[in-house]
Amino acid sequence: MRKGYVPNQHGAWAMLLIPFLFGMLAAKPVWLHAVLFLGWLLAYLFSYPFLQWLRTGKTRIYGRPMLLYGGLLIPTGIALFALKPSLVWMAPLFLPLFLVNCHYARRNQERSLINDIVAVVQFSLMVFVAYQVGGGTNWRLAAELFGFSVLYFTGTVFYVKTMIREKHNVMYYWLSVGYHLALLAAAALWFPHGLLVPLAVLLVRAIWSPRANLTVKQSGILEIAYSVMIACSVLVIYPS
16 A cells, blocks of 8 residues: 555554454444444544654645545544434543644654553543443443553553564663563452453563564564453453
8 A cells, every 4th residue: 555544553453443342342232333433443544644744744645645534534423423422522532632642743753652652541542432332331341441451552562662662671671571560460459350361471471572582573463462362351351
């Protein structure tokens, strides 16, 4: 595909899908989830060239993808809000977080740790949206799944930095290991104990993988497996 049409941030696809699945399956799947996911996908596909345009100012490259995805997003969003008007009240939750992304893109600091964590929170908010669309009423459950999503993907942010951009940074390595150890301890207190096993696997990942001389491709394939493991674990432990 031409540059600007397909995001090159491969880890974002898991963040796009997993919180959506958490919210949808914690309530119940309904046909409106298909419209919601289409709108959510288009919003992500639009945000990528938009943020790249803010960063580079290259309208020639990113203008057409913005027009394409924006042109599809607008009628999809209108249809979604017409079918589920209560979602209008959730839209403002995403705006300030997206403005932070815009700020870091404009400064060419998209890989900033703060920007990454803001993106994690932003993607995880989809738990609440998908849960509401499915008619969920146990908002404590939705909040717990949102919290787990934020904690899991924040750990992934630290881990991925130790594999790529901060590969030889000892401080980041121990920050990642310490975070995953703390997450395991927190899960023992606040989350179902069935999650301790997959979280222990993630701790081993944080300790072992940066020292294993894995290629970026190998690391990416393993990360897909870890994401599937976490998603399946949560969906089994939190039945709808």
